[in-house]
Amino acid sequence: MYHRVANSEFDPWKLCVSEENFHAQLVAITKAATTMGISDYVEANKAGYPLPKRIAVVTFDDGYVDNLHTALPLLARHKVPATFYITTGYVGSPREFWWDWLETLLIVPNELPAVLELHLPDCKREWKLGDARIYNHFARAADWDVNPWSAPVGTRLNFFYDVWKTLWPLQDKFRWSVLQDIADWSGHPEPTNLERRPMTHDELRRLAQQDFIEVGAHSVDHPPLPAHPEFEQRRQITLSRDFLQEVSPKPVRSFAYPHGEFSAQTITLLQEAGFDSAVTVEQKLAGPNCNAMVLPRFGVRDMSGDDLGLRLQKWFDHVPAANG
Numbered sequence: 001m002y003h004r005v006a007n008s009e010f011d012p013w014k015l016c017v018s019e020e021n022f023h024a025q026l027v028a029i030t031k032a033a034t035t036m037g038i039s040d041y042v043e044a045n046k047a048g049y050p051l052p053k054r055i056a057v058v059t060f061d062d063g064y065v066d067n068l069h070t071a072l073p074l075l076a077r078h079k080v081p082a083t084f085y086i087t088t089g090y091v092g093s094p095r096e097f098w099w100d101w102l103e104t105l106l107i108v109p110n111e112l113p114a115v116l117e118l119h120l121p122d123c124k125r126e127w128k129l130g131d132a133r134i135y136n137h138f139a140r141a142a143d144w145d146v147n148p149w150s151a152p153v154g155t156r157l158n159f160f161y162d163v164w165k166t167l168w169p170l171q172d173k174f175r176w177s178v179l180q181d182i183a184d185w186s187g188h189p190e191p192t193n194l195e196r197r198p199m200t201h202d203e204l205r206r207l208a209q210q211d212f213i214e215v216g217a218h219s220v221d222h223p224p225l226p227a228h229p230e231f232e233q234r235r236q237i238t239l240s241r242d243f244l245q246e247v248s249p250k251p252v253r254s255f256a257y258p259h260g261e262f263s264a265q266t267i268t269l270l271q272e273a274g275f276d277s278a279v280t281v282e283q284k285l286a287g288p289n290c291n292a293m294v295l296p297r298f299g300v301r302d303m304s305g306d307d308l309g310l311r312l313q314k315w316f317d318h319v320p321a322a323n324g
C-alpha cells in the first residue's frame, strides 16, 4: 500500500516514498514476486486458476496528484500494474486533504495562542497548549521519527494528534468548518500546499485510461464508515462508485476502506453496490482462502529497494496469511 511518491519536509503519517526509492522498490518487487492488478488477482483466485506462489498487488490510496505525474511513469517503465483508490469528493478540489491541512496548520514551526476551544456538534473541547505553544525547526526535526499516536503528552505533535482524533469521525461538512476555526485561531493560515493536492478530473481520467491501471473507490469524503449510519455509508459507497465509473473505462469493482475501518454492514453494502473486493490496512499476507472483501495490505515506507527486498522476503516467508 502506497499513498504518495514525493519528497516531504515533514511526514507524520509516513505517506511519502521518494521517487528514487520508489523506483528501486519496484525493482525489488518485480524481483521478489509476480505483479498483478487487484481484480485480476481476485478473479483468478476465485476461479481457482493456478497462480504463482508469490504475488504482489501494488495499490495507492487517496488520489494525490503525484500518483499521476511521478508514480505512473515508473510503474509503466517497470510494467507493474497498480490500483488507485480514489477519494472522489476531493477530485478537482483546490484544497488539500483535510488531514494535510490540519498538519499545515499545526505541525509547522510557529507560535500558537495558549488555548484552543472548539465547538463540536455535541460538545465543546478545550486544549491548553502549555509548552506546545512554541514549535521550532529543531523540535520538528526531532519529531521526524515519532509516530503522532506515541508522542508524549504536552508536545506539539501530541496536541496535533489529539485534534486529529477529535476531527476524524466528524461529518465532512462540519469538519471543514472546524478546520476553518482552527485556521482563524492559529493566526498562521498557511496557503494550501499545492504539491500534495488531489488530482483534477482530467488528471484522474488520464490515469484511469492506462490499460495497466485500475481505479477503485475510497469513499467520497474519507470517513471511518462504521461510525456512520447505513444511509450515509451507502451514499459514500455508491456516489464514489458512480463518479469513478464515469472516468474509468473498466468496471469499478474494488474498494479501500478509509482508515481501514469496516463492519459486517459495510461489507454487505459494498456487495450490494457490486464491489467484489475490498482492501484493509491489516498487515498480513492474502492467502488463497482469504475473504476478498477484507484483503490485508502491507504499508510500504520510504526505504531503499534493498530494504524492501529484505522485508518482502520476511513477509512472504514468515507472516501468516489472513484466512476466512
Ligand SMILES: [Zn+2]
Pocket (backbone or CB within 6 Å): 061, 062, 218, 222, 258, 259
Ligand atoms: Zn485513505
